[in-house]
Amino acid sequence: VVFDPGAKVICERAFADCPKLKNVILSEGLQAISAGAFSNCKSLLLITIPDTVIGISKGAFEDCVQLAQLQLSSGLKQIGEKAFESCAALQDLMIPDTVEQIGNGAFRDCKNLQTVKISANVSVVPDALFARCMALEALSIPGKVETIGARAFQWCSNLTEVHLPD
Numbered sequence: 001v002v003f004d005p006g007a008k009v010i011c012e013r014a015f016a017d018c019p020k021l022k023n024v025i026l027s028e029g030l031q032a033i034s035a036g037a038f039s040n041c042k043s044l045l046l047i048t049i050p051d052t053v054i055g056i057s058k059g060a061f062e063d064c065v066q067l068a069q070l071q072l073s074s075g076l077k078q079i080g081e082k083a084f085e086s087c088a089a090l091q092d093l094m095i096p097d098t099v100e101q102i103g104n105g106a107f108r109d110c111k112n113l114q115t116v117k118i119s120a121n122v123s124v125v126p127d128a129l130f131a132r133c134m135a136l137e138a139l140s141i142p143g144k145v146e147t148i149g150a151r152a153f154q155w156c157s158n159l160t161e162v163h164l165p166d
Contacts, residue, residue: 003030009030010026012057013034015037024038028050041064047067050073054075058080058103059082059085062084062085063085064084066088067084075098082103088112092114097121111133112135113133120144122142123146126152131153132156137158
């Protein structure tokens with residue numbers, strides 16, 4: 001799927017449950033990806049979020065189990081609850097420093113997630129953010145974080161190293 005540069009919003013569940021959708025090219029100018037927009041697209045492999053996107057809503061990519069490559073935009077400010085929950089093939093994650101808010105369980109059950117860089121501008125690591133990310137081994141909590149939510153790292157069975165701010 002290739003989007004026209006004039007598209008500003010992908011509406012709620014617009015491409016949900018499209019089992020054969022593999023690649024999505026989002027054009028600059030897109031500003032928001034609504035709730036469940038690509039949820040349950042079991043064959044989705046790659047998505048690059050353009051720099052103009054400022055918000056990814058609840059469950060936008062939930063259960064995209066083959067999603068292995070995710071490039072988040074440098075203009076992104078908000079990642080919704082369960083936005084990437086159960087993206088089992090995802091291994092590396094860099095949340096850009098422009099992100100200020102992340103919803104509960106945004107990356108829960110990403111079983112193969114090994115490396116994570118959390119935005120330096122979040123003040124809350126929300127509930128269940130990385131719960132059941134069983135391959136996660138190490139991470140650093142940014143200095144602005146004031147609260148780590150309930151079950152944020154529950155069942156991260158390979159987590160051996162956590163760096164907390166001074």
